[in-house]
Amino acid sequence: MSRRFLTGALSAATAAGLVLSLTACGGTTKNDNSGSGPAQSTAAANPNAATKQGVKMAFLPKQLNNPYSDIEVGGGKAALDELKGAYKLVGPNDASASSQVSYINTLIQQQQDVIGIAANDPNAVCPSLNQARSAGIKVVTFDSDSAKDCRDLFINQASTQGIGEQLAKQAKDLSGGSGEIAVLSATPNATNQNAWIQVLQQQLAKPEYANLKLDKIAYGNDDDQKSFQEAQGLLQSFPKLKVIVSPTTVGIAAAARYVSSSSYKGKVAVTGLGTPNQMRAFVKDGTVKQFALWNPADIGYLAAYAGVALSSGQITGAPGQKFKAGKLGEYTVGANGEIVLGPPTVFDASNIDKFNF
């Protein structure tokens, strides 16, 4: 009795829900999907327009209380202070895909002028970002982009080419121009790392790098212990190794820690991408001569200047447009509304104490 009623109720409820959630159209599959977002704004830019004051820009990082994103948005705050704009910081405590959406909705309601966002998921934020744009809000992504058709500009911390070339140059400088090198990467399928290593290998194939030999690409899976062991393994397998290049902050720190506590200290160079705070001790004790990374504060700074330029009508996000970004100088909007911050900052004993991140 009760069972029959329940099954009835269940199927009725499900059926009702289904009928209501199905719109009338035949079978749609992945293949017959053609969606294009709203067109880029076609409003003409006026490069000579006055820079607006009092622009309200809200930063929405992947999550709050993350040291890296704190520095990024700190740069944004500094820029907005220079521009006499109003800075605001909001964000979720967890970096999940959909958690940013309700914050975007709140910002729409508060009628911000610009939203600067590091997207946790390129697509989940799209509908609400486009709602924001149709409400007249400019959208600048930084650090991690959303889908192209839901923002006006993307501040890219570094071009793949730029990072790869930088890694090759470091390897060449530190090895004295010839010898054996090895790479200590994150995971074998890490998108960024693989792209950078590919550029590094293309560079090594050029004549000016002919005397450098890449022995091995090891993977420490961005795990401190595994990276430490891999660094150890590299030095044991390749006694002539001159440089370990690690394009991941976990790997470079683990490799430096191993080398600094071994007999290789001073003989084998460790370089790559790392943060000044984790590498400071190794630079001071001479294990590491130089390493590189983009400056996160500059990312936020540039995002704020780009946002205010958009809001002032100096740029619209079309390729080739130019705007001034305070102390960073002039920037040009590239293809797909991307703006590359520039070559990574090189850190060494002479400048490392100026940075705190």
Added chain:
Amino acid sequence: MSDAVVPRGRPAWLSRLASWDAAVILVTIVVLLVASGVVDNFGTGRNYTFLLLDLLPIALIALPMTFIIVTGEIDLSVASTLGLTSAVMGSLWNAGLTIESIIPISIVLGAILGAVNGFFVTMLKLPSLAVTIGTMALYRGLAFVVLGDGAVADFPRAYTSWVTGTLGGGPIPNVLVPLAVLAVVFGVVLHATPIGRAVFAAGASEQAARFAGVRTGRLKFWLYVVCGAMSGLAGVLWTLRYSSARADNGFGMELAVVAAVLLGGVSIFGGKGTLPGVLAGVVLLAGLQNALRLQDVSNEALNIVTGVLLIVSVLLPNIVSSARAALRRRRRRSPSPDPGALAGIEQ
């Protein structure tokens, strides 16, 4: 707030409604009105759209969760069921199935996942808290096996824009229609059918309910199936709303659902609760969150507010009922009751 002194002779459901649930509904209405007046941009049509879209998945799952908690059980695997449904949706879409077949498959999948919970709880007589903590981890793990940490995003625009759209461009989201229909169905079943009475009976005393002829095991099994199906439906709507099928979708949402149900006046020990109260609880939590965020209140402060609300909602009915008991004892001793004695407690 509400009149706490209930004259004897009123039907039980009415006196229950006259207490906690009515208070929650009243507080919710007051909060919405005050926020609309005080908080900038809260009382706009668009903000209500956002509010309703945000509370939709919680409300959908809170409906069957109310039944389950009233029977004295719990289901903590709902958010993981949502995530696994979302992940399966993504992989089926990648495999080239039509969205029209993926949606029913997803809801059936949810029902199957619910049936697994139901099987362990009712056939194997295991405690539901332990079982659903287990399946919470299991289903979330399976979701990552199915889809890894990638995302599938290219769902058909006709569907995604329907889920994020509103009726005729007004403030009412399209998805409120299925939610309203389901809320009415669940409300009628809980409060006006033998099933509902069986649910309350099972929660009040399983033994007594069995003696009265209620097949409590079978009843609970089907409640878990329905709860799974609703979590599956929530997963479908979630995926389409964010155009993003991911294994981590809805992470941590089970607690928001349970919080809303408890705030709505359902006793965690079973046997007590009303569906209107629960829906008010859902709206109250979502409304407070929305209003406080518009005021730039930090997440930490928001969590504190939610936590205090929950503790109060569990404490207050107990204080009221013990006060009532004290009052009854005093009444037996003195002929003149003192209704003012309670007013202070309830503020």
